[in-house]
Amino acid sequence: MSPTRREVLAGMGGATLAYAFQVGCTRTETIDYANFPAPERKEKPDGRPNKPGVDHRDWLLISSDGTVSAFTARTEMGQGLTTVMYNLLSQALELPDERIRVVLGDTELCPEDGPTTGSAATHYVAWSFWRACHEIKKDLVLLAAEATGLPSEDLEYIAGEIVSRSDGDRRIPMGELANGQVRRMNLDADDSSVPPPTYVDKGTLSVHAEAVVTGTLQYTGDMSIEGCLYGGLLIPPYHRDMTRLLTKRLGRAKKVPDIVDVQRKSWTIVAFGETYTSVQKALAAANTEWEVPDRPVELDNEREIRSGAVLRQVMEQKGDVEARLRASDIIHTESYITQYGSQFPMQTDTAIAKVEPDRTTVWVGTQSPFLVRYNTARSIFQPESKVRVIGLPMGGGFGAKAAHMVGAEAAKLSEMSGTPVKYVYSRKEEVQHRNRYKESVVIDISTGVTPDGRLLARKTDIFQDEGHGTEELYDIPDVLTLRYETRMPFKHGTMRGTSYVQTVFAVESHTDMVAEAIGMDPLAFRKRNVVLRAFRPLIDSCAEMMRYGVDELPEDHGVGFGIINHGGRQLGVVGAEVSVDRATGEIKVVRLCGSFDIGVVINRNTARMGIRGSMIWGLGYALFEEVQLDGHRCHTTGFSSYRIPRFSDTPPIELAFLDNQHPGAPRGCGEMPLPATLAAICNAVYKAIGVRFHTIPMTPERVLAALREG
């Protein structure tokens, strides 16, 4: 039986007062909060656990020493969640950072409040803590009134103390109210009465800053555990699911110094050694032969995607599209395709696992601690209650560390070796073998429009296995959006801007082409048709920053725009100026401007960082990023064969924040600027050289080929 949270927390500052809260909860709570048991899921009839869900019960603890601890399973991946949590808690409770603890990603301590994906942690988690703090202050006043006998109207919360208004000398520190109670509250889904947080001073630093710059921040690979061995798996020379190990000779591998063991295990060879290098050398020295895949080497993504496709989902249906298209004066039809992409976080996936008879611990940089716990429990046939996953800071995730197996694999290796095991993917292993790629997606799109620029009808066929589509951008009366599932043989998963980046690329490229077909300015066309009025000031602001229509552009330069609506809560407009070298085919992004409506910006440093980073990612998608796959192999090995944006690719970036839609709540920003930037660059290239790219990335080879075709 695993310890209850209360037992685990016993050492955290004596007596505690705990608050459990949930936003917008309407059902009756039946869970026994009093003992804060780690959430246990019902098992399926065959004993297998159910997949992780979301319970959305966040909680906060006040210790008798007056420190406040906040717990969430969301994790820090460089987006600044820890900093935002500190900023908000410190502002809400008027406390210095030293009196605040933020505990992230520990399955034993934290509620199962969802994975860290979709740029949603600030919006859902940090915001619910902010709102809870305001309720907690009121509750502390009531508790203090009970404790002192003073009327509650006479008491107010000031900086961690409950103070008497009539007698300022009478004050009770909130830590003294910590009496082992658990208070629970359901926060009203309507947050309009909650005071909004304010901007944190520009100079506010990331809480990790000093540890980062001194190299002392502990990422998973930096931990050392007594008796820990490195473990590793041999990756096959072909796509994993298309091959099998035929023969092996391991004599040489076993002779590598510092190697403890090399053996065949299930589908491959595993090695254990004292050092990372010894494991890599042993795996390289293993003499193996693998079955050649039984399929053609040649792979034409578009043909393959279309040939196997099956209609899976009607994503949106309004009116009668076919009839309206037939009746439209102008119909514009196009097809777009994106290529496979890979996240390439700077830190490869890494985990340490320690499997003991009664208890397993996994330390891992992960976006989904509870999914790691689930996968680990399954891989070593233990109940989830005996597995603890501790999420550590990540050297980037970008989706690669969401649905990943490194924790479960490390646990399997630890079980085999009988020691703790550290498993560090090599760069090649990560991209060739472990990766869930950003999908290659085909999009067919037809639009009917009036000569004066009113959108009438749109039919979109999306060939994509991850099906989220995109939020509506334009007001179109008749719409049909269908999604087809493909039979592409590669694993795909989340990657920054998933899974709507492809759709936005197509829709926003197409928008410019439709505008041109009717001879209308692309921004005027957008302003006329956007579904949300809040887009209009953003478009104006971005056009002004770009000096659109004011500056004369040099030859082979172009300016383009793209807009984005992320979940209805984050809006953005991005403008790009590019120059194209007709001799080399090289595209240079000269500058980028972005206008965003993302609610209150809690920390300007981290928000700007996230947004600029996301825009630079858009540049990478537009110009460089493509995993080289054929029917047998992945040819991409690492950064030498997968170009990501560099210093010299990064243009000046200008940002503006407008807050028109829902003043008040912070709404996050990490993914949203990316697709708009990608589309803006594509549209700018079209303006520069008159070539519309229906395939990204726009590599020099593709640009030269397109220019040759004229």
Place this chain on the structure above:
Amino acid sequence: MAKKRYGLNVNGQRREVEAEPDEPLLWVLRDFLGLTGTKFGCGEGECGTCSVLIDGDEYPSCQVAVEDVAAGEQIVTIEGLGRPGDLSPVQKAFMDYTAFGCGYCTPGMIIAATALLRSNPRPTREQIIAAMDHHLCRCATYPNVLVAIESLAGPNDAEDG
């Protein structure tokens, strides 16, 4: 290959290790000496994450064999530049300008900026970009890193968008 004993000069201290001659310095630092501030990024010298100073010049430690730095070369890692509470000017600037996202590439960036500013105390923006261009940051914090380095190179007119 058999293991040999090597004496290394790391952050001003003599350290003994027993390793194969081709053991990359990166893993000597991390696995043999417990200096984990130097991070593993790619193992092919393509990303700059594992950079260290060797006699004042920047090298990707994953591409340096231990036997090539065992003749008294001065190896300086991020731990040798400064520590919490006692930061080097470059570390301080990276902190002040939040010139990092996840922070994983930051030790390598700081090493490179330190080497640059020692050889050229007043680099132009173009010179900074040229000197730093082999350092990859997937959080794409390049604008902040540029501003941080420029703050040490004299007055800067960088945008604060």
